[in-house]
Amino acid sequence: GEIQAPQLVDHVVDRFEMSTKNQDIQFKRRIPEDDITVAGDRDKLTQLLDNIISNAVKYSPEGGTINVSLKPEKERVVISVKDEGVGIPKENIPHVFDRFYRVDKARSRNLGGTGLGLAIAREIAAAHGGNIWVSSDWGKGTTFSFSLPYAQQEAVVNQ
Ligand code: ATP
Ligand code: MG
Numbered sequence: 001g002e003i004q005a006p007q008l009v010d011h012v013v014d015r016f017e018m019s020t021k022n023q024d025i026q027f028k029r030r031i032p033e034d035d036i037t038v039a040g041d042r043d044k045l046t047q048l049l050d051n052i053i054s055n056a057v058k059y060s061p062e063g064g065t066i067n068v069s070l071k072p073e074k075e076r077v078v079i080s081v082k083d084e085g086v087g088i089p090k091e092n093i094p095h096v097f098d099r100f101y102r103v104d105k106a107r108s109r110n111l112g113g114t115g116l117g118l119a120i121a122r123e124i125a126a127a128h129g130g131n132i133w134v135s136s137d138w139g140k141g142t143t144f145s146f147s148l149p150y151a152q153q154e155a156v157v158n159q
Contacts, residue, residue: 001039001040001041001042002037002038002039002151003037003038003039003040003042003045003151004035004036004037005037005038005070005077005079005148006031006032006033006034006036006070008042008045008046008049009029009031009049009068009070009079010031012046012049012050012053013027013029013053013068016053016054016057020057023057023062024062024063024064025057025060025063025064025065025066026064026065026066027065027066027067027068028065028066028067028068029067029068029069030067030068030069030070030071031068031069031070032070032072034072036070036072036077036150037150037151038077038128038148038149038150038151039128039149039151039152040128040148041128044124044127044128045124045128045148047120047121048120048121048124048125048146049079049081051117051118051120051121052081052117052118052121052144052146053066053068053081054117055117055144056081056082056085056142056144058112058113059083059085059086059111059142060083060085061084061085061086064083064084064085065084066081066082066083066084067080067081067082067083068080068081068082069082073147075149075150076130076147076148076149076150077147077148077150078145078146078147079145079146079147080143080144080145081144081145082141082142082143083141083142083143084140085141085142086138086139087136087137087138087139087140087141087142088103088134088136088138088142089103089138090136090138093134093136096118096134097118097119097121097132098115098119099115099116099119100114100115100116100119101115101118101119102115118132121146125146125147125148128148128149129148129149130146130147130148130149131146131147132144132145132146132147133145133146
């Protein structure tokens with residue numbers, strides 16, 4: 001169906017704000033209030049964003065801020081989640097979307113997880129005609145972004 005992207009992102013961030021109430025983590029949003037529709041499966045897109053924000057929460061330090069932004073570009077909308085966590089070493093970046101891949105097994109074991117979240121996120125983005133990518137500075141933080149094409153507009157016929 002047609003989904004209002006800003007509303008979907010706001011709902012997910014609202015939920016994480018509530019579930020992290022007792023943690024020292026702050027969310028900041030840059031989400032326009034415009035009509036921005038994408039075509040797809042609401043539950044799957046919610047899961048995509050869930051998987052990325054849950055990582056940002058998991059790898060954020062105490063007092064960390066998580067920035068969530070939605071940027072309408074010419075051909076696609078880009079949603080980004082930026083954290084101030086440990087980051088991902090450069091050599092591990094090409095693998096983070098692989099199934100069961102986890103950076104630093106010892107560190108990750110304490111934090112729990114199976115290493116599937118990002119593989120699922122990539123599958124969902126691809127199934128919607130979008131992309132997903134990451135940029136990270138070891139020790140400074142990580143930004144995961146994904147893009148979604150706009151919902152196809154019906155052609156307006158002038159008579
Ligand atoms: P699951 O999502 O299945 O519970 P997981 O979070 O370990 O487990 P992924 O979400 O696929 O698995 O992430 C893969 C690995 O990428 C993580 O184990 C972690 O090492 C690294 N990673 C993912 N997101 C971040 C982040 N925001 N900051 C630092 N490292 C990250
Ligand atoms: Mg995860």
